[in-house]
Amino acid sequence: MMRRVANIAVLLVAAFLCYGMQTTTPHYADLTAPIPVYGKIQDTILTRTFDIAVDKVVFARTLKFDQFGKQNLLTSGGVWAIVTARLDAADRSAMVAAATWQGPDRLNYRTSERASSAAGALPIALDPGVPGRTRLVFEILPSQVSGATLLVSGKLAGPLDSEARIALGSVATQPNGLPEGVTETYELGDTF
Amino acid sequence: MSIAAQRTDETGGQRTPAERRWWLRSLLALIVLIPAALAVMSYDSVREFLGNRDFFAKEVAWGSKARFGGSDWQLTDLRAALGRADIPPEVVPVLVDLTVTVGETDLQTLWLGCKVMLVDAAGRRWLPTAAVSFRQTDDAKTCISAIFSSARSGDVLKIRETFLVPKDATATIRPAIGVASERPTFLLFERPRD
DSSP, X not given: OHHHHHHHHHHHHHHHHHHHHHHTOOOHHHHTOOEEEEEETTOEXXXXXXXXXXXXXXXXXXXXXXXXXXXXXXXXXXXXXXXXXXXXXXSBOEEEOEEEEEOTTOOEEEOOGGGTTSTTOSOEEEBBTBOEEEEEEEXXXXXXXXXXXXXXESSSSOTTSEEEEEEOOOOOXXXXXXXXXXXXXXXXXXXX | OOGGGSOBOTTSOBOOHHHHHHHHHHHXXXXXXXXXXXXXXXXXXXXXXXXXXXXXXXXXXXXXXXXXXXXXXXXEEEEEOOOOTTSOTTEEEEEEEEEEEOOSOOHHHHTTTOEEEEEOXXXXXXXXXXXXXXXXXXXXXXXXXXXXXXXXXXXXXXXXXXXXXXXXXXXXXEEEXXXXXXXXXXXXXXXXXX
C-alpha cells in the first residue's frame, strides 16, 4: 500500500516537474538574443566590437537637409529625436549598423528611413584608433520621449553579440505633450 | 566460482562474470565515446568557426613571393599618403600595393572572401576604407575587383587597397591577406626594408 502511494507521488512530482519545465522553456530567440551592455548618456559603453558614448539628444518639430542638391523639409505628426554619439572600433575594423529607440512603453523605433541619406546615418564603418561619429534620427511619439533607452548594435540581427543599451534619462514635458526645449527646425548639416 | 565473488545488482539478480566483464567494458567505452561524440557533433561548427577567421599567420619575408589561394603574392609597397586636407591630422591614409602572379585561374572560388588587412604590434586589425579614395594613375585593382577581372594563368595583377590608420600605429603595421579557400591560415607580410 505504502509502495503504491509512493509510486503515485513520484509520478505526480515528475508530471509537475515536466509541466514546469515546459512552461518555462525560453524561446529560441531569447536564448540567442543579443547580450546587453548597459550604460547611460555620456558613459563610454564597451561592446565586443565597438565603443559608443552618446553626446546629446535633441528634439525637433521639423528636419531640414539637402538631398541631391535640393533642400528637404521633413515634418512629422510626432517628434524628431536626434541623437549624436561618438564611436570607436574595439580592436579591429567594425560596422555599426542598427539603432533602436525604445520608449518607456516598450515601443521600438528603428532609425528613420526618411532621413537616412543625411550625413552620419547608419551604417557606419569604424577603424581602430580612428574616432568616428554618428547622428541617429528617430521619428517617435511624444509620449515615448522621457525614460527611453537607445539600443545600438553592430549588425541588423546580432544573435549572441553584444548590444549597447543606453538609458537616455527623463525629459520634462510641455503642456502640449512635446518635450521641453524642442526646437522648431533642426538642420541635418554635413558636420555635427 | 564462489558466491562471494559475485555482486548483486539493483534488481536483486546475480551478475555472471561475463556480464560483469561487459559492464566494465561498456563503462570504459564511455570514456572514449562521449568525447568522440562531442567531437563529431562540433566538427562542423569548429570548421565553420575557423573557416571564417584569419587565425594562423604565415610569414612572408620582404621581397619574396608566397603561394596562397593558387597564386603567388608579393608585397611591393606600403606607404602613407600625407597632405590630404579633408583628413584629421591624427589619422593617416595608408596604401598597400601587392603584386600577384595568377596561377590557378578559378579566382571566384579560390579568392572568395578575399580580405586585405593591416595588423599592428598590438594585434589591432584594419580593413580597407571607403572613406578616402585616391585617383589611380595605373591599372591597380582591389582584391574584389581582381576576382572578376577574368585573369589568365601567368597574368600579373597589381592590387592596391587604402586604409585609415591612427598615427601611433603606422610604425608597426604589417599588411596581411586572407582568402576563404586558405582560412584559417593567412599571409602576413614583413614590412618593406629600406
